[in-house]
Amino acid sequence: MNLSSLLLPAVLFFALGVIARLIKSDLRFPPDLAKVLSIYLLMAIGLHGGYELAKADIAIAFQSIIWALILGFALPIIGYLALVATRKVSPLDAAAISAHYGSVSAGTFLTAIAYLDNLSIQYETYPLIMLAVMESPAIVVGLLLAAKARHTLAAREGGVKIAKDSGEKGDFKDMLRDAFTNGSVVVLIGSMIIGAIAEPSGMDKLKPFIDDIFMGVLCLFLFDMGMVAARRIGDFKQVGIVLAAFGVVMPLVGGVIGVYVGANMLDFSVGGAMLVGVLGASASYIAVPPAMRLAVPEANPSFYLTLSLGITFPFNVIIGIPLYHGLAKAMVL
Amino acid sequence: MVSLYAEKLLNIICNDSLEEKLVCMFKKYGVSGYTILTARGEGPSGHFSDMSGFDANIVVKVILPESRMQVILESIERKIKKGHHLTVYISDVQVITPDKFEKTIR
Numbered sequence: 001m002n003l004s005s006l007l008l009p010a011v012l013f014f015a016l017g018v019i020a021r022l023i024k025s026d027l028r029f030p031p032d033l034a035k036v037l038s039i040y041l042l043m044a045i046g047l048h049g050g051y052e053l054a055k056a057d058i059a060i061a062f063q064s065i066i067w068a069l070i071l072g073f074a075l076p077i078i079g080y081l082a083l084v085a086t087r088k089v090s091p092l093d094a095a096a097i098s099a100h101y102g103s104v105s106a107g108t109f110l111t112a113i114a115y116l117d118n119l120s121i122q123y124e125t126y127p128l129i130m131l132a133v134m135e136s137p138a139i140v141v142g143l144l145l146a147a148k149a150r151h152t153l154a155a156r157e158g159g160v161k162i163a164k165d166s167g168e169k170g171d172f173k174d175m176l177r178d179a180f181t182n183g184s185v186v187v188l189i190g191s192m193i194i195g196a197i198a199e200p201s202g203m204d205k206l207k208p209f210i211d212d213i214f215m216g217v218l219c220l221f222l223f224d225m226g227m228v229a230a231r232r233i234g235d236f237k238q239v240g241i242v243l244a245a246f247g248v249v250m251p252l253v254g255g256v257i258g259v260y261v262g263a264n265m266l267d268f269s270v271g272g273a274m275l276v277g278v279l280g281a282s283a284s285y286i287a288v289p290p291a292m293r294l295a296v297p298e299a300n301p302s303f304y305l306t307l308s309l310g311i312t313f314p315f316n317v318i319i320g321i322p323l324y325h326g327l328a329k330a331m332v333l
Numbered sequence: 334m335v336s337l338y339a340e341k342l343l344n345i346i347c348n349d350s351l352e353e354k355l356v357c358m359f360k361k362y363g364v365s366g367y368t369i370l371t372a373r374g375e376g377p378s379g380h381f382s383d384m385s386g387f388d389a390n391i392v393v394k395v396i397l398p399e400s401r402m403q404v405i406l407e408s409i410e411r412k413i414k415k416g417h418h419l420t421v422y423i424s425d426v427q428v429i430t431p432d433k434f435e436k437t438i439r
Contacts, residue, residue, distance in 0.1 A: 031371070031389075289388050290350035297416035301348075305388060 010114045013219040014317055017226020018233075029224045037221040038286065041110050042187045044210040044217075049128035050195025051203055060126055060266070067261050068130035071280055072137030075254050076102030080145050082250070088242040089303065091149030096292040096299035097243075099142025100308045101250050103284035104134045106184060107225055108316045110218055112278040115321050116271045117215075123271025127262070130279055132188045138284070139179035139291045143172065146296040175295050182287045225313065232310025239306045247283075247311030255281035255324045263331035270328045277324035281316055283308035338431035341402055345393040345409070346372065346420040354412070355393055362404050363437040368394045376418070396426060396434055 020027045053061065079098030083089055089097070109131055116123050195203065236244060258280020262273030285308045293301060345355065352369060359367055372390045397405075402423070413419055428434065 290348075293348050293350040293388075293417075294354070297412075297418070299416075301388070 008111075008114060008118055010111055010215065010218045010222045011317060014111075014222040014226040014229075014314070017223045017228075018230040018314070019226075021227045021230030027227070029227070034221060034224045034228065035286075037217055037224065038106060038184070039187055040217055041214070041221060042106055042184055043191045044214050045106075045110060045113070045128065046188045046191025047195035047198075047203070047206065047210050049125045050192035051198075051200075052125040052195075053129065053192065054196040056125065060124075061129060063266060064126040064130050065133050067265055067276075068133035068279070069137055071130075071254075071258065071261065072102050072134045073141055074102075075257070075280060076138045076141040076145065078253065079246075079250055082253075083246060086242050086246070088240060090299075091152055092146055092296055092298045093300055093303050095142055095145035095149050096296040097246075097304045097307060098145065099138045099292055100283040100285070100288045100304050101254060101312075102134075102138025102141055103136070103288045104131055104279050105282035105284055105308070105313060105316070106131065106188075106286070107221065108282040108313060108321075109275065109278055111222065111317050112275055112321050112324075114215060114218055115325070116274070121271040122269060123275055124268050126266070126268070127272060127275035127279060128188075128192070130276065132185055132192070134279055135182060135185045135188075135284070135287050136179040139288055139295075140176065142288070142292060143175060143295050146299075172295075175291060178294075179287075179291060182291075184287055222317070225309075229309050229314050232306045233314075235302050235306040235310060238302055239311075243303060243307060244311055247307040248315055251281035251283070251312050251316055251320055252323075255320060256327065259324055259327045259331055263328060268332070270325070270332045273332050274321075274325045274328040277328060278316065278321060281312075281320055281324060283312040285309045285313065335429050337427040337429060340396050340426055340428050340431065340434055341399050342424045342426040343393075343395045343397065343402065343405065344422050344424070345395075346374070346390060347393070347418065349389045349391045351412070351417060351419070352391055352393075358405065358408050359395065360438060362408065363401060364395050364397050364405070365434045365436045366395070366438060370394070376420070396428065398434060 076098040079101040080094050083094035083097060084091055109127075113123075239247075255277045259273050259277035261280070262268045262276030266272070266276065268276065285305070289301065289305060289308075292299060292304060347355070349371070356367070370392045372392045374390060395405075406421070409419060409421055
């Protein structure tokens with residue numbers, strides 16, 4: 001593992017955020033700052049990626065989308081089975097938690113890009129489409145797993161019919177619409193299309209916005225996220241050791257599967273395979289939590305928020321990314 | 334001397350993901366208006382809103398005549414039975430323009 005990766009300014013700012021919180025500093029960011037910054041980051045990476053993708057191979061792009069869908073559907077099922085096997089959480093909690101692990105964290109992905117840029121490693125832009133595609137399928141799988149869990153629980157309680165609200169079918173439809181039109185997906189795909197069709201001369205004028213200040217904004221974003229994550233670490237006791245272990249083991253499993261798909265199925269370079277690994281390893285904290293709040297209200301939100309924000313996100317940013325890089329180097333021949 | 338008229342004030346504290354559903358419910362059952370504030374805090378279940386803007390809490394306030402309250406409370410109760418976390422309390426308030434609260438939005 002390359003220790004110099006820990007000295008990336010973005011990762012150091014993440015650590016500063018954690019420390020600021022732990023020493024109870026009065027430092028506070030404006031309430032919506034992380035959201036604003038993540039919109040900027042998705043927009044910048046989308047414009048950049050779209051511009052590159054306009055020159056890309058359609059067949060590989062299509063294959064990437066298929067693999068993104070497979071990962072998005074398969075990872076939550078693996079997570080769900082593992083969680084149910086631990087017998088430490090209810091099936092409904094397991095469904096809500098595993099949905100987070102099938103979806104992705106753009107923050108982790110962008111940190112991985114900063115890591116690759118820092119080491120001057122080339123990477124394909126296809127994982128960017130995969131990032132957009134993978135936001136939503138896991139939400140659908142989470143909803144289906146939760147529906148299955150409710151039936152199992154109802155059967156266990158002696159066939160008691162689940163109380164059904166008349167609007168439940170409509171709720172499911174709304175939820176699907178929300179899953180595929182959530183803010184991050186719209187910003188990312190919209191910016192990619194703009195990047196792909198805009199005049200190159202116009203794109204050159206955007207260079208200061210999408211390239212020059214990108215790393216600085218990423219530092220600020222991770223600084224804020226460090227504080228958010230540290231707040232969640234306080235809930236560690238409530239989550240328990242088995243679930244906390246899941247927050248570390250699941251990204252490793254997802255990371256290995258992701259790197260394998262990137263290296264062997266999609267024939268990406270080390271950089272590209274590592275990015276697919278990061279997609280497989282990361283857990284959502286923007287799109288999935290509100291969806292699960294609405295669709296699986298029985299699940300305890302502190303479980304999935306603490307796992308994805310307090311454990312998996314810091315793990316991936318600090319330890320996971322260099323680990324997936326090492327794995328990609330071993331797998332890409 | 335300005336006259337005062339009795340109305341009820343419904344307060345709901347919940348996660349912001351429920352905002353759209355609550356607004357739909359208000360429109361369905363007819364209220365004259367509502368006010369939503371962002372909030373943060375902590376409860377017995379341990380989860381509280383984040384300062385980051387992810388997973389925020391809201392406080393919803395609605396002034397309405399007592400006659401319209403029951404149907405809205407029943408709908409809220411259904412949500413609580415489904416597992417949603419809502420803190421609901423009602424207080425007596427006095428207003429100077431009672432006609433305003435007889436109207437409905439859209």
